[in-house]
Amino acid sequence: MVEEDESVKANGSPDLHLQHLQVSCPLLNGERVEYEGGAGGSVFTLTNYRLHIRTQDDIINVPVQLVESVECRDVTQLHLTCKDCKVIRCHFLSAEQCQDWSRRMNASVRPPVRLEEVFAFALLSCSTSTEEREVHDGMCRTGGHQHRFKSEMERMGFHTHSDWRISNINHNYRLCSSYPQQILVPASVTDQQLENVAAFRSWKRIPAVVYRHQSSGAVIGRCGQPEVSWWGWRNADDEHLLQSIAKACAADQKLLIMDARSYAAAVANRAKGGGCECPEYYPGCEVMFMGMANIHSIRRSFQCLRSLCAQVPDPVNWLSALESTKWLPHLSLLLKASLLVVNAVDRDHRPVLVHCSDGWDRTPQIVALSKLLLDPFYRTIKGFQVLVETEWLDYGHKFAGRCGHGENADDVNERCPVFLQWLDCVHQLQRQFPCSFEFNEPFLVKLVQHTYSCLFGTFLCNSVKEREERQIHQNTCSVWSLLRAGNPAFHNILYSPRSETVLHPVCHVRNLMLWSAVYLPNSAPSTPSDESCVPHSAPVSPEDTPVSSFSMNDG
Known part of the structure; x- marks a missing residue:
């Protein structure tokens, strides 16, 4: 049981017997203590970055932006529900203390x-070392979409084929605010035609090519849904663009249009101005519906999973309770959809175009996987x-809205662990192919945590346009400064570069496992402390446990 007495403001005048508490939590650059208090050997420290609880036996270290909700239960018990599925319970000596901390945490x-x-802004702005600034500025200069885009185009062999071209129609994001400035399209399609296509696709997210199989020449593209509506609109330039993609691949088979939704959901979207491709208007294409759930169903499934994992385990009913959350079936369907794309491109030499409704949730899940x-x-x-920066960041996954850390992002209906669900699938692949990944499980666990923590600026905002306008790269640190290739803590010792080229996972639910390191208490793998890895940080005592090692108190 974690119990604590009256807290004091850090910038006030605490009683003499609490003076020693001021050194209980080593601080990062820019981190300031807002409240601190302790009792019975336990110390609570609330800063502008995290809640740090030091007990006699353990340390709980949770970034405040990782916390989704705070509520009082049983008068003296405070429940902190985290966005990554953890639940932290704190017991207080009185209802008044519990209410005080509830107000502080909710604020x-x-x-x-x-x-x-x-x-993330305070962390970098309070860095005073010239050397630290030079390291950060160097990372900013070497990053960016254009450098990454050019390297990827050359690596996949697009530069040697005249059937493709780079379009600058989205320069300064004038066409689509959630797309990168440069996109790859068939050479036979003009910018004027792309402009017409944009008027027909949801949020002007036109079909853009993002991958080319170097052996088969087949490509993967992504886009938003066509705006067919109940009127059954069609667009000649859109039809021409899709035909041109297949033609540029010299494909003998029809272009596969993978719609992540069910047919019923796609048709229902016509009432809101959306819809799906009509086969008779796209004779060189085949439409396949995957029946993947929308963000609202995924959010409900995750909430059920979190509720289950926070309970005292019931060995008799555990598997049936896990099945009832539907979390693993959702993962299974995502893996199956991705494997269908793989087989089409690799085995059948067939180009694929992926979309859902808007093209920024289920679409990056399928394409990136x-x-x-x-x-x-x-x-x-x-x-x-x-991969993460291209498919998730450059093509506009709404991290601010889905994670709830954007400006005034109070709409819970916009929140959904879409990226976490995808990382869970990556973890399932790691389990099935332990020698095929250079990074290990702690790498993914850290990425889950820092999707929400706001220690780094990588996952702030909803698009690359917004990140440029807010100068995120110049004013915050990158998560890749922690998860860098040179960090041995995240290197998979079983990795072999000569392992399978193309992976074919088993997708059935019975072959999937709950990601215990993320979802279950006290089960995270050993990972280095963030504070000892992140540039621009103050020294941290060696006994500090990582954010991943939350201590759960069941009372």
């Missing part, structure tokens, strides 16, 4: 009114960074 975990309030299965480069630490 701390709310979405920021201004983006600059998140801790397919590329991971197809290409060993993306299974290296460097390649995985390229």
Whole structure:
């Protein structure tokens, strides 16, 4: 049981017997203590970045933006529900103390009114070392979409084929605010035609090619749904673009259009102005519906999973209770969809176009997982960074809305662990192919935590356009400064570069396992402390446990 007495403001005048508490939590650059208190050998420290609880036996270290909700239960018990599935319970000596800490925590975990309030900005701005600044500036100069885009185009052999071209139609994001500035399209399609296609696709997210299989020449593209509506609109330039993609691949088979939704959901979207491709208008294409759940169903499934994992385990009913959450079936369906793309591109030499409704949730899940299965480069630490930044960041996954750390991001209906679900699938692949990944499980666990922590600026904002406008790269540290290739803590000792080129996982639910390191208490793998790895940080005592090692108190 974690119990604590009256807290004191750090910037006030605490009683003499609490003076020693001021050194209980080593601070990062820019981190300041807002409240601190202790009793019976336990110390609570609330800063502008985290809640740090030091008990006689353990340390709980949770970033405040990782906390989704705070509520009082049983008068003296405070429940902190985290976005990564953990639940922390704190017991207090009185209801008044519990209410006081509830108010403090609720004020701390709310979405920021201004983006600059998140801790990632303070971390870098308070760095005074010239050497630290030079390291950070060097990382900023070597990153960026254009450098990454050019390298990827050359690596996949697009530069040697005249059937493809780089379009700058989205320069300064004038066409689509959630797309990168440069996109790859068939050479036979003009920018004027792309402009017409944008008027027909949801949020102007036109079909863009993001991968080419170097042996078969087949490509993978992504886009938003066509805006067919109940009127049954069609667009000649859109039809021409899809035909041109297949023609540029010299494909003998029809272009596979993979719609992540069910047919019923796609048709229902026509009432809101969306819809799906009509086969008679796209004679060179085949449409396949995957029946994947939308963000609302995934959110409910995750909430059920979190509730289950927070309970005292019941060995008799555990498997049936886990099945009832539907979390593993959702993972299974995502893996199956990705494997279908892999087989089409690798085995059948068939181009694939993937979309869902808007093209920024289920679409990057399928496309990124397919590329991971197809290409060993993306299974290296460097390649995985390229994969995440390209498919998730450059193409506009709404991290601010889905994670709830954007400005005034109070709408819980916008929140959903889409990226976490994808990382869970990557973990399932790691289990099935232990020698095929350069990075290990702690690497993925850290990535889960820092998707939400706001210690880094990598996952702030909803698009690359917003990140450029807010100068995120210049004013915050990158998560890849922690998860870098040179960090031995995240290197898989079983990794073999000569392992399978294309992975074909078993997708059935019975072959999947609950990711205990993320979802279950006291089961995280040993990982280095963030504070000892992140540039621009203050020294931290060696006994500090990582954020991943939450201590759960069941009372």
